[in-house]
Amino acid sequence: MKNLDYIVVGQGIAGSLLAYQLMKADKKVMILNDETLPTSSTVAGGIFNPITGKNLDKTWLADKIFPYLRTFYTSLEKEFHANFYHETNLYRPFANEQQQRHFMRLTDEYDLGNYLKIIQPNQSDYEQVSNELGGLYTSSAGWVNVPKMLDCFRDFFKKSETYQAERVDFTELKTAENNVFYKDLAAKRIIFCEGFYSTQNPFFSWIPFNPAKGETLLADVEGYKIKEIINQGFWIIPLGEGKCRFGSTYIWDNLDWQATESGRELIASKVSKFLSLPYQITGQEAGIRPTTKDRRPFMGNHPHHNNVYIFNGLGTKGVSLAPYFAEEMLGFLETNKVLMSEANIERFYSLYSL
Numbered sequence: 001m002k003n004l005d006y007i008v009v010g011q012g013i014a015g016s017l018l019a020y021q022l023m024k025a026d027k028k029v030m031i032l033n034d035e036t037l038p039t040s041s042t043v044a045g046g047i048f049n050p051i052t053g054k055n056l057d058k059t060w061l062a063d064k065i066f067p068y069l070r071t072f073y074t075s076l077e078k079e080f081h082a083n084f085y086h087e088t089n090l091y092r093p094f095a096n097e098q099q100q101r102h103f104m105r106l107t108d109e110y111d112l113g114n115y116l117k118i119i120q121p122n123q124s125d126y127e128q129v130s131n132e133l134g135g136l137y138t139s140s141a142g143w144v145n146v147p148k149m150l151d152c153f154r155d156f157f158k159k160s161e162t163y164q165a166e167r168v169d170f171t172e173l174k175t176a177e178n179n180v181f182y183k184d185l186a187a188k189r190i191i192f193c194e195g196f197y198s199t200q201n202p203f204f205s206w207i208p209f210n211p212a213k214g215e216t217l218l219a220d221v222e223g224y225k226i227k228e229i230i231n232q233g234f235w236i237i238p239l240g241e242g243k244c245r246f247g248s249t250y251i252w253d254n255l256d257w258q259a260t261e262s263g264r265e266l267i268a269s270k271v272s273k274f275l276s277l278p279y280q281i282t283g284q285e286a287g288i289r290p291t292t293k294d295r296r297p298f299m300g301n302h303p304h305h306n307n308v309y310i311f312n313g314l315g316t317k318g319v320s321l322a323p324y325f326a327e328e329m330l331g332f333l334e335t336n337k338v339l340m341s342e343a344n345i346e347r348f349y350s351l352y353s354l
């Protein structure tokens with residue numbers, strides 16, 4: 001029997017960052033991850049953006065989580081000797097005069113000056129997209145190459161002998177007063193970081209997820225030079241050397257992992273409205289975001305099994321939320337730090353019945 005402090009289930013963004021924090025705190029960890037399952041993290045655009053939506057909403061906790069994620073990802077890059085964090089910022093060309101007026105009014109009304117500035121029409125930097133009206137430039141934004149980062153994590157976990165490729169079989173999992181047992185592993189605690197698959201987890205199927213399928217396209221855009229992410233509801237992420245990712249769709253029914261013709265047509269038609277260059281689609285991917293009804297993470301302790309935990313519900317913002325909340329979760333587990341009530345699953349305990 002191998003004795004551990006923690007079993008972490010899942011090696012998406014959530015499981016990777018939490019297991020990493022636990023290991024940095026000298027905890028004995030084993031990550032169990034089914035490599036055959038499609039995941040949200042491997043499809044994610046990886047965008048982090050402090051100001052989002054039609055009403056220029058400031059991302060929840062932006063002033064805390066954005067400085068935190070910058071320090072976290074840049075130091076991780078140094079440790080892994082890899083480059084996956086891209087602080088490209090983001091540009092939103094105005095789609096029409098009505099939107100231009102709306103956004104200008106909002107930037108006047110709200111104090112968003114730390115993040116936003118107006119770009120004048122027809123700047124040569126943006127001649128490869130429609131830019132007759134100018135637009136809004138967002139700083140502190142960018143994207144993380146999530147698959148690349150997760151590959152680095154996997155190598156790191158494998159080298160530390162803290163990784164097993166396997167799907168957790170719930171019939172083999174036993175919980176006791178002070179331990180959990182899984183096959184030849186005995187741990188003080190188990191933490192589920194399964195993304196969408198938590199909806200099928202017998203311990204956590206009562207939690208109100210509101211999962212959203214999404215699709216993205218990979219494209220070759222010859223001569224594409226824009227460094228920023230371009231966003232007009234749908235976005236273009238510059239991957240380098242004329243390669244781009246276009247995205248993304250939101251679908252709340254027919255939740256499967258299949259790429260669709262309708263998804264491809266929708267993304268291509270939206271991007272074609274503002275991209276002035278021809279392009280060739282080279283790939284298409286689909287994933288299911290672990291979104292939640294109240295748009296807040298799911299973290300904390302099972303109401304009945306005191307050794308069973310969850311770190312999930314990162315929704316559409318895994319890249320922004322995971323670094324800060326993995327550390328919050330570490331504090332909760334190891335030093336009894338009180339979890340933020342908006343993120344703690346205690347808020348749903350009334351939905352649980354034995």
Ligand SMILES: Cc1cc2nc3c(=O)[nH]c(=O)nc-3n(C[C@H](O)[C@H](O)[C@H](O)COP(=O)(O)OP(=O)(O)OC[C@H]3O[C@@H](n4cnc5c(N)ncnc54)[C@H](O)[C@@H]3O)c2cc1C
Pocket residue numbers: 009010011012013014015032033034035036037038039040041042043044045046047048166167168169193194195196197198213214215216247248249286287288289290312313314315316317318319320
């Ligand atoms: C199209 C699309 C675009 C997106 N764009 C962005 C974006 O631009 N920015 C952003 O921040 N977020 C984005 N997201 C959301 C982001 O992908 C998620 O927030 C994040 O990836 C969730 O990570 P996770 O670790 O919780 O889940 P996942 O990445 O799904 O990982 C779950 C892991 O658990 C494993 N697993 C599950 N069950 C078991 C089991 N029983 N046993 C063993 N292993 C198990 C799976 O194999 C998987 O590795 C996007 C999502 C999609 C679909």
